[in-house]
Amino acid sequence: MRQVPQYLIIGNGRVARHLCHYFSSPEIHLPCRHWHRALPEAQLRDWKKEATHILLAISDGAIEPFCDAHLKDTPAVKVHFSGSLVTDRACGAHPLMTFGTALYPAEKYPAIPFLIDDNAPDFAALLPGLPNPHARLPRVQKAKYHALCVMAGNFSCILWQNLFSFLESDLGLPPETAHMYLQQQTENLKADPRRALTGPLVRGDDATIARNIASLAGSPFQDVYKAFVAAWRQGNRQNNSTHERKKIS
Numbered sequence: 001m002r003q004v005p006q007y008l009i010i011g012n013g014r015v016a017r018h019l020c021h022y023f024s025s026p027e028i029h030l031p032c033r034h035w036h037r038a039l040p041e042a043q044l045r046d047w048k049k050e051a052t053h054i055l056l057a058i059s060d061g062a063i064e065p066f067c068d069a070h071l072k073d074t075p076a077v078k079v080h081f082s083g084s085l086v087t088d089r090a091c092g093a094h095p096l097m098t099f100g101t102a103l104y105p106a107e108k109y110p111a112i113p114f115l116i117d118d119n120a121p122d123f124a125a126l127l128p129g130l131p132n133p134h135a136r137l138p139r140v141q142k143a144k145y146h147a148l149c150v151m152a153g154n155f156s157c158i159l160w161q162n163l164f165s166f167l168e169s170d171l172g173l174p175p176e177t178a179h180m181y182l183q184q185q186t187e188n189l190k191a192d193p194r195r196a197l198t199g200p201l202v203r204g205d206d207a208t209i210a211r212n213i214a215s216l217a218g219s220p221f222q223d224v225y226k227a228f229v230a231a232w233r234q235g236n237r238q239n240n241s242t243h244e245r246k247k248i249s
């Protein structure tokens with residue numbers, strides 16, 4: 001018979017709160033304790049003795065110092081959730097998801113994919129009891145993987161926030177005015193990522209691009225726009241030349 005895991009979740013931020021919520025959901029219901037640094041250290045000392053799995057849901061920079069200070073004497077499996085940190089103190093299991101302050105409905109959590117370090121134990125040993133989809137992530141690719149995740153998820157969020165706030169403050173329109181655009185762009189990306197881009201770049205409409213850039217004079221987003229145009233054109237050239245090479249060979 002398999003050993004029932006005893007989880008100990010460390011931290012009291014966004015990921016820790018989502019994990020506690022997930023672990024206590026009726027579908028999963030895994031034995032789980034929750035410690036954060038506002039609680040007495042004596043509590044941590046007691047609980048870590050009984051833990052089979054310690055989940056470090058704390059800031060990236062705190063993971064190694066915390067392991068060194070508190071977890072050297074425990075044989076429990078240690079897991080961290082950073083998408084970029086590579087360390088021998090704990091195995092990485094990056095949930096490819098965004099966790100804000102609001103919790104999600106219980107049915108969402110089991111579908112979140114985890115990308116686990118290529119040298120980590122099997123998923124069933126790393127996070128026993130969790131049915132989530134998972135894949136291996138080569139540690140040498142972790143930094144680049146995370147940079148791309150940050151750009152895709154976080155940077156696009158900044159761009160949408162920028163549009164919402166312009167609509168609201170400069171045009172007196174509710175941010176919801178752009179919700180259908182956001183929704184459809186997301187759906188198009190999911191349905192056909194290679195053809196999801198529309199607008200002046202794909203149309204080769206240089207006059208509109210020049211007007212867009214001029215309109216952003218004085219805004220830090222003017223350089224963002226220019227950088228995107230340059231990056232997209234370079235990426236497009238590279239794609240086209242790969243395509244040409246493929247046609248020739």
Ligand SMILES: NC(=O)c1ccc[n+]([C@@H]2O[C@H](COP(=O)([O-])OP(=O)(O)OC[C@H]3O[C@@H](n4cnc5c(N)ncnc54)[C@H](OP(=O)(O)O)[C@@H]3O)[C@@H](O)[C@H]2O)c1
Nearest residue numbers: 011012013014015016037057058059060062081082098099
């Ligand atoms: N949020 C996301 O969308 C997301 C997605 C994927 C992966 N992750 C990863 O998940 C981990 C946690 O991220 P988060 O978003 O939950 O961060 P967060 O909301 O900023 O919370 C960080 C937590 O770490 C605790 N902490 C910081 N330094 C500590 C120390 N020296 N000792 C003990 N606790 C310490 C903080 O404690 P206090 O509350 O006492 O300050 C806080 O509870 C990170 O590795 C992050 O890269 C996050």
